[in-house]
Structures are given as C-alpha cells and as structure tokens.
Amino acid sequence: MDADETVAGLLEERTRLLAIGYRMLGSRAEAEDAVQDTYIRWYRMTDAERNAVRVPAAWLTTAMTRVCLNVLASARHRRESYVGEWLPEPVRPHSSLGETAALVDPVEQAMRADELTMALMVMLEALTPGERVVFVLHDVFGYSFDDVAGIVGRTSQACRKLASTARRHIEEERRRGATVEQHRLVVESFISACMTGDVAALVARLDPDAVATSDGGGHVRAALRPIVGADRVARFLLGGLNKSADLKATLEEDAGETRLVLRRGDEVVGVASFEVVGDRITQVWLMLNPTKLATWQKDVDEARHTSAPDPVEGA
Template identity: 50%
Template structure:
C-alpha cells in the first residue's frame, strides 16, 4: 500500500469516530463509557503493524467489530460497578440530535426500533435489563442493521443463537411499548404535569400521576438527589414540589427529548438537570430526574 493510500485510510479511520461513539452509547448508556470504549478501539487499531492495517479491506467494519467486543467486555463488569453506585443508576439522557443512527435505509417497522427511540431513556432503561449478549445483538442488528453472521463473530455465538438473542431483546422492547401513548398524547399529559408543578398545585399534580408512579433521581453521589426511588402519586408530587421550593433560583423550561416533551433545569446559565417522563393511559408512570453533572455533558 502506498503512503497516499495509507493517508487516505487514516483519514477514513478517524472519520468513523462519531459512528463508533453512537454505537457504543447505545450499548453502554453513558457518553463517558462510550468514549472510553472508542478510545480503546483506536488504541487497538494503532497497535496493529502497518502490514496488519494494510490487510484490512474495510476499516469501518473492523472498528465496529472491535468496538462491539470492547462494549461487551464493559457490560460484563458494569453490573458490579453499578451496585456500588450512590443512589439509583440511570442511563444518560441525551439531546435528540446527539447520536443519529447509521442503520440501513431498508427499515422493517416490525423488527426495527425507530431511530429517535434508540437513544430514548425509555429504551435505554429496557436495554439495561438485558444480558450483555442480548443488548449487543439487539443494537447491532435492530439499530445498525448488521447481519447475524457478523454479530456471531462478535458475541461468540452461532448466527442462530444471535437471532434468538435479538428476538428475545426485541420482545422485551415491544412489551415495554405495549401501553405507551402517541407523542402528541405524551406531550399533552406532560404539559398538564408542568402546569401543576409550576403553580404548586398538589392536587392537580397528583391527578396527572399514575397511582403507582415511580420517580428515580440520579445524582451519582456528586449532587443532592433521592437515594432511593420515590413511589406513589402523593409522595412523588410532594417530592417534586418540595424540590422546586428548595431551588427557587432554578428555572424549569420545556425541553424536547428523544422521549418526547421533558424539562431542563437551568441555574446560572447552565443546565443542572434533565427530566424525562413516561406516559401510559393518560397518566405519568415514570419520572426520571438526571442531576449527575457527569451525565449532562452534552447539554452544556
């Protein structure tokens, strides 16, 4: 391979960084872990000899395989690390434009998640409950349209086994979406939620919350947040109104998220929190409050 060809390959390799971070984020759930995985992928690339790199016909495919294996290893140890996490661990909320998917244009609506949903908190929470092999198989196939014979070499299973893993993962995703409402209904309910919260209307806020609503607040031990999930409409409503009263200088502004309408908490020109909500049957069923500054990097 000539030096000119090597220079072109080098530019191609560096140009794949956004694709790799996009892939790793969906597998790992935080930007920091995704960036670490991509950094490790590039380290492995540069450890190759010039002869080994010359033998790689499609650098993107090689990088994707290696990044996926790195993520698989990270997922194997993630549960143990998250058991030591201070308070509830939540995936990182990201702006809707942050990580566009790069799957093929041949979308099968019965098998593939919508592209904006693939970075939603709702889906990331479901992915967290999967086994590492399920999650990697699902992301590679349903979001990035990788064939099962290629996935098999990454997860160390047969193509048939990978198909089963992706099917099991897809079933979990579909079950989580069974009672989900349209984006228009979601935003209408969240709008009523916002009105009640901003006016301090306890009864109005309770009325828009599901009786079994759950609020999870992730401060990562860095900032103040509820150490345990808050359960029930009355408790969640009182927690939210109390939090607003304790932070009178913070502004709660509407914010579009991959989950639909949510909120950004602003203080002194910076976003200090992001709130995403799930809605079913006209009521808010889940409130996720991200306060950990390490998981708000893309918002500021």
C-alpha cells in the same frame, strides 16, 4: 489507499462507533472511552497486521463491540459502588445549544438517528449484555445476523434468539407507551400542576404506583433510592423545586418525548424524562449528575470540568 486516506477513513468511523457505543452502554463518556480503547487497539497492531485487515470499519466495529461487552459484563459490579441510582445519560437535543440542523455535531445527529427516548434506554438497561448488543447491531444499525455472529463470537441462530427476546421486551414497552402527542399533552398538564404547587392536582396526573428515580452520581444530592407512590413522588418533586427558587424550568421536545429541563442561569442542572401510559405518568427519571449533563451545556469542553449545585434534595 495511502496512509493519510486510511487515517481519514478510520476517523470518519468514530461517529458511527460512538452512536453504537452509546446505545450499548447508556453513557456518552463510557462510549467515548470504548471508542478510544478501540483505536488504541488498532494502532497497537503492527503495520503488517493492519495491512492484513481487509475492511478496517468492520474490524473497528468488532473490536469496539467486544470492548462494550466487557464493560457491560462488569457494569453490575461497578454500579454496586455507584452513589445512588444509575440512569442512562439523556441525549442532548438541538434546542439545548440553539443550533441549526446544519451546525449540529454529526455525532449528535447519529445519537438521535432513531427515537432514543429515556424509556427505551432504561429498557435496554434491563436486557442481558448479549441481548442488548445483538439488538443494537441488528435492529438499530442493520447488521445481518451473520455479521453480528462474527462480531460477538456466537452462532447466527443464537444471535437470532437473543434479538427475538430483546425485541419482545422492547415492543412490549413501546406498546405500553403513549403516542408522541399524548406524551406531550400529559407532561404539559403535569408540569402545569407542578408549577401551581397543587399536590392533589399532581397526584391525579400520576399513576398510583408511579416511581421517581434520580441520578446525582455522588456529585450532587439526590434521592438514593427510587421514590414510589403518586403522593410521595408529587411531594418529592414539589419539595425539590420549592427549595431552589433560582431554577428556570422549561419543557423541550426531542427524540419523540417531552422533557423538563432545569437551568440555573445558562447552566443545565437537571433533565426530567417521563414515561406516560394512558393519561398518567408512570415513571419520572431525573438526571442531576453533572458529568452526564456535560453535553447539554453551551460550552461542552468547559462543562466537563464543572460540577452543578444540587437543585433537588434527597428523600
């Protein structure tokens, strides 16, 4: 294989690496940084070192996974300085750009390869770094435990135990959750009540212990701590909507869940995701951080350099 073919093959791996990195880190930007760091490590090697690598794709996966493990190990410290609550970045759906399936960025297709709901991403955040990485590599991307062991530097048996623990937590979460149809119906009913401004109707559609978590990242105003309790959650959401009369709210379905997308003009300024158990909403996750909504904009490159105004006041 000549040099041009090698470079082309390496670049083709970027989509897969980014999809893996997003599931490991919960952030498109952090996943992109991890992939970039991985390629830097590859090109810092001498020609002789690169030529000695029998399977470059495997080397890249191993190097990127170790970068992600380092990021996850430092995540707690970094998030202590994060302004407010940290939430995983919601994956952009087809509908946000009005693209046909044939025109969607292959990276976006890979990001949506499975039902990557916000509830699942939040659950992944609750796993230990080892559990999360092993689960993603084995259960999501199909690597054998022997291969995973070589990547993360543990024994195959240890990886099986990590995956088993992670799988148990994930399956418990999935069993609690509603079907796609139930999720859609409950969220539609909730949003209909929200649009009428009827607090009592909203509270009736929320679990008594419902929690609303918003992520503004210090770029826009958001609740610095989770809002707990059906009545407080209902009033928090209604208060935010009432203070922003220029917002357009639409329901959009993707990745097995129904979400509320808030726009000001053509710009997406908020995405609300919901966990539904039975016939009530138990969790509301509200993403307001413009840096985590960059891929939802019509012009992604331009959106990365803009900050959206705040649609919801802090509580």
